[in-house]
Amino acid sequence: MKNLVTIGTFDGIHLGHQALIRKAVRRARRDGMRSLVVVFNRPPRLFFNPRLHIPLITTAAERAALLGELGVDKVITLDFDARLAAMSAERFFTDFLLKKNKMGCLLVGSDFALGKDRAGTPEALQELCRRHSVAFEACPILNRRRAKVSSRRIRGLLSEGKIRQAERLLGYRYFLCGKVVRGRRLGRTIGFPTANLAVPDGKILPPGVFHASVRAGGRRYPAALNVGHRPTAAPPGRALKSTSPQAEAHLIGFKGRLVGKTLRVELIRLLRAEKKFDSVSALARQIRADVARIRRADIIRSRRPARPATGPGFRRY
Secondary structure, eight states: OOEEEEEEOOTTOOHHHHHHHHHHHHHHHHTTOEEEEEEESSOHHHHHOTTOOOOBSSOHHHHHHHHHHTTOSEEEEEOOOHHHHHSOHHHIIIIIIIIITOEEEEEEETTOOBSGGGOBOHHHHHHHHHHTTOEEEEEOOOEETTEEOOHHHHHHHHHTTOHHHHHHHHTSOOEEEEEEEOOOOHHHHTTOOOEEEOOOTTBOOOOEEEEEEEEETTEEEEEEEEEEOOGGGSOTTOOOSOOSOEEEEEETTOOSOOTTOEEEEEEEEEEEOOOOOSSHHHHHHHHHHHHHHHHHHHHHHHHSOOOOOSSSSOOOO
16 A cells, blocks of 8 residues: 655644645555555754754644554554665655555655755655655645744744634644652642652743643542742752753642653643742642632633633643
């Protein structure tokens, strides 16, 4: 069986990506092919400029899971390395796509480019497809509010804590998947036990305290998520050793153990910035206020009619 192929970094699997991939899945099923998505593990710009810092919206595992939800038959992740960067578009087309992966159709975005010096433009790829009797389609760019829906635009919104605006371009709630690890248990001593999450390397995670949603034990729990450096938890006169952001979630109403389990934490909105409190009791009072605010917001949300998903079954209320 031949493959219908689409290629890209697809960081975030945003609405523009979804439109392209949904079309690929539908066309593959119609034409009796398998849908194959070839994903670069990182934006190519990071290879050409290693000093460039581009945090990722989604990890490789998160992208694969989202692509699976879209109905993609197979995902191949490629490491964008020196060999791939030096490969011509024609060689990649013939050796990797045609010979190795039996491509019968190629779908790309109209701004896509492939191969050394980005010579594999949609026009060049269309000509290669014509010469090898492969079907081809370039899909138009998706715009929202007179601007292109892009991973770069979404990264900017997330870095500013604009979760709702980013969600509108993603088509689903921004989320973090992390394994629960043992912490210092400070939250438990003040009445608010937290699940301390291992944050994947390179994952963009804006600092602050968020209203979040977590599924555990077969049900959904509203949660208070803190992302930052936990300044109040540091020993007097010293900062905590970790320089990378820490994430911890208090699942409201949950009773049980979570250490060792992997949670998907969906961010709903930013409540406030992280801050250092004068005492642990002052921190406890603020958390109590945060939790009360989240409870009220969650009750209001539960009374509203469910909004239709803008993405293909991604949104989880």
